[in-house]
Amino acid sequence: MNNSRFPIQKPLITEKAASFTNEGKYVFIVRPDSTKPEIRKAIEKLYGVHITDVNIVRLPGKPKRMGAKYSVTSGKKKAIVTLKKGEVIDVMK
Numbered sequence: 001m002n003n004s005r006f007p008i009q010k011p012l013i014t015e016k017a018a019s020f021t022n023e024g025k026y027v028f029i030v031r032p033d034s035t036k037p038e039i040r041k042a043i044e045k046l047y048g049v050h051i052t053d054v055n056i057v058r059l060p061g062k063p064k065r066m067g068a069k070y071s072v073t074s075g076k077k078k079a080i081v082t083l084k085k086g087e088v089i090d091v092m093k
Contacts, residue, residue: 007034007042011091012078020080026089030079039079043089050084 009029011017017027030039036054044051056079061072083089 005031007031007038008046011089013091021088024083024085024087026081026083026091028079028081030077032075032077034077034079036079039081043081047089049087049089051081052084053082055080055082 007030009031012027012029014027020027028039028043036056040051040054043049056077059076059078061075064071064073
């Protein structure tokens with residue numbers, strides 16, 4: 001895979017994302033133009049696990065203000081991946 005086009009940006013480590021790990025689900029911030037098959041292939045190759053499902057969540061940008069000017073930050077895209085039963089990913093490494 002070309003690193004400039006690698007779909008995974010970073011794992012998302014929050015309290016809610018940590019609660020998903022009990023169900024075998026992990027959350028990653030991914031590139032906005034990445035697709036489910038690309039995400040599946042990248043995570044399987046990177047972590048050596050088998051993925052059963054990939055869900056995508058698009059987060060809208062937030063409005064920001066600096067003085068009298070308003071702008072909107074760029075949105076993010078999250079991927080929630082479900083692993084095969086019994087497999088785990090150590091996202092803290």
